Amino acid sequence: VLLFVPWRTLRTFELERYDWLLVAVLPTVYWATAVTWMQFLWCWNEFHVFLQWLETQPIRSAFSRLPKEISWVPLVTDPPERALFVSTRALDCLQALESFDGSGLKTPNTLERLKESIRPEAKEIARLFLEVDQKRAEAIDRVKYDDLQSGLQSVAAKIVADLQGTSWQEGDSDSLEAEREKATKKKKPAPDEALLILKEEFVAFRYLMFIRQVFRDLRNLLGFIILGFILAVISLSSYTFQGHRWIGVASAIALLAIGTGVAVVLAGMDRDAILSRISSTKPDEVGVTFYLRLAQFGALPLLTLLASQFPALNRFLFSGCNQPWRRSSSCRGASNSDDRRIFDAIGMGEWRKRVLSGVRR
Amino acid sequence: LRVFLTATTLSIGCAAVVLDAPLWVFAGWTARARWVDVYAALGGVLALALFGIAGKLCWKSANWRRSRNTAILAAGLWVIAAVTVCVWVSLVATTSYRTGYFFAYRCFALTSAVAPNIPILLLAIALYYWSLMQLRREKNVEERKKGIQRAQSRGVFRRPTHGQGGPRVRRTVFEGRLAPRTFISAGLCAPVRAVAHLANF
Numbered sequence: 001v002l003l004f005v006p007w008r009t010l011r012t013f014e015l016e017r018y019d020w021l022l023v024a025v026l027p028t029v030y031w032a033t034a035v036t037w038m039q040f041l042w043c044w045n046e047f048h049v050f051l052q053w054l055e056t057q058p059i060r061s062a063f064s065r066l067p068k069e070i071s072w073v074p075l076v077t078d079p080p081e082r083a084l085f086v087s088t089r090a091l092d093c094l095q096a097l098e099s100f101d102g103s104g105l106k107t108p109n110t111l112e113r114l115k116e117s118i119r120p121e122a123k124e125i126a127r128l129f130l131e132v133d134q135k136r137a138e139a140i141d142r143v144k145y146d147d148l149q150s151g152l153q154s155v156a157a158k159i160v161a162d163l164q165g166t167s168w169q170e171g172d173s174d175s176l177e178a179e180r181e182k183a184t185k186k187k188k189p190a191p192d193e194a195l196l197i198l199k200e201e202f203v204a205f206r207y208l209m210f211i212r213q214v215f216r217d218l219r220n221l222l223g224f225i226i227l228g229f230i231l232a233v234i235s236l237s238s239y240t241f242q243g244h245r246w247i248g249v250a251s252a253i254a255l256l257a258i259g260t261g262v263a264v265v266l267a268g269m270d271r272d273a274i275l276s277r278i279s280s281t282k283p284d285e286v287g288v289t290f291y292l293r294l295a296q297f298g299a300l301p302l303l304t305l306l307a308s309q310f311p312a313l314n315r316f317l318f319s320g321c322n323q324p325w326r327r328s329s330s331c332r333g334a335s336n337s338d339d340r341r342i343f344d345a346i347g348m349g350e351w352r353k354r355v356l357s358g359v360r361r
Numbered sequence: 362l363r364v365f366l367t368a369t370t371l372s373i374g375c376a377a378v379v380l381d382a383p384l385w386v387f388a389g390w391t392a393r394a395r396w397v398d399v400y401a402a403l404g405g406v407l408a409l410a411l412f413g414i415a416g417k418l419c420w421k422s423a424n425w426r427r428s429r430n431t432a433i434l435a436a437g438l439w440v441i442a443a444v445t446v447c448v449w450v451s452l453v454a455t456t457s458y459r460t461g462y463f464f465a466y467r468c469f470a471l472t473s474a475v476a477p478n479i480p481i482l483l484l485a486i487a488l489y490y491w492s493l494m495q496l497r498r499e500k501n502v503e504e505r506k507k508g509i510q511r512a513q514s515r516g517v518f519r520r521p522t523h524g525q526g527g528p529r530v531r532r533t534v535f536e537g538r539l540a541p542r543t544f545i546s547a548g549l550c551a552p553v554r555a556v557a558h559l560a561n562f
Contacts, residue, residue: 012477014464018452021444021448024445025445025481025484026480028441032487142504147511150508150511217498228491232484235479235480235483235487238476239474239480
């Protein structure tokens, strides 16, 4: 805010009170944008630690196997997602687990024990899911939805306990797994392998739910950072302020600062191992998705800033429109015909003529 | 939630005053434009109603006693809203050299680059969107908290199943905190505390 030197650059030909009003309101918007920007960075920092921890857990390979239609993370877009999308898949997975034929397993007793222990929850989950699903068209019943999620969580905890006692205790190797995948690419996995995939997928869905929730928050924050900046730039270029050039320079510096923070977070997301597994990209590498996301988030603020500073670009972008910022940066000053139209429209054309002739005299 | 609801209401209220006050100058001047009077009156009523709602939201001091930062933020928002309304009305009502009249006159020429209401309106929209975004965020955190409490009451501790992932992860997952507790405990001055509150320390 200090960069703007608002008490000097926001000077207008209005009464001084108006200038001071702007000096009070504009920093408030910049303050809100800065706070949201901090929230965005901190939220990612916290979440990044969690993702790093998740990468050290044996569950990590399950994220690579998740189908891509389920595992997108809603940062860039807010698609009209079906309610209970992940929960439906988790329920399917649970049902597959319940009906799994353990005859070909090395230790069928372990599976039977697990089935026995999750049976009461599985029944309740199926009942709750039906109840929630029936009212999906109206509004999801939060209490029942929370019960459903608790049930799924309870089952996940039991499956994790089972995995910790069996498969995860045996250990694994990423290289070995890659080789195994190559070998069994077109073959049906062995029963033990299939069971492990089912169990891990169910647990991975719980994490995926959480990851998606955090990404929704991040998108929410990022939305305001962009919109707040754009509105501030437009408001500064929609009026003939004295320090027009300096406002442009200060806005560019602000965009650079905000953009750097956002770009660092987006690059971190692209490099993150778990998110790379989910989106089938290479970890520790900034790929195309980073540039696409950057363009998606950065293009609009950058264009707004450039359009507010370069009249030629402004005319090109907004040709056919009569935006205030177009006028202010290209041909400063009020149009007489516009005023006449407005006063004619409100039935005060004659009165306007009289007043103007009086003023001229 | 209350403070962000207040912010939403106040920003719409200020926008209503900024849009409506220039109409008051022209109200009753000509019989051909009765709609000006109607809109001026409607805008005035709307602005009053919105400020009334915001006042009602902040009325009980018990709501603010629990959180000093929230109270500071609400007070700041009220000060900005009051300054906006007072300055705007005073600008429109200035009679010397018909300054107020020409000020209101330019408010109608929205695309002229000298409409003084456009920058304020855009900034009000930005603040409105900010409060909406914060409301959405608070709602998400609240829902998550309720879900966790419900799960705990059923004997299920709803955390990402195995391992704890350290205290920072716990804070992110269960307490809905989006930022670490860093310099709030250093006893910094009130404005910094208000910033800290918003950053959800």
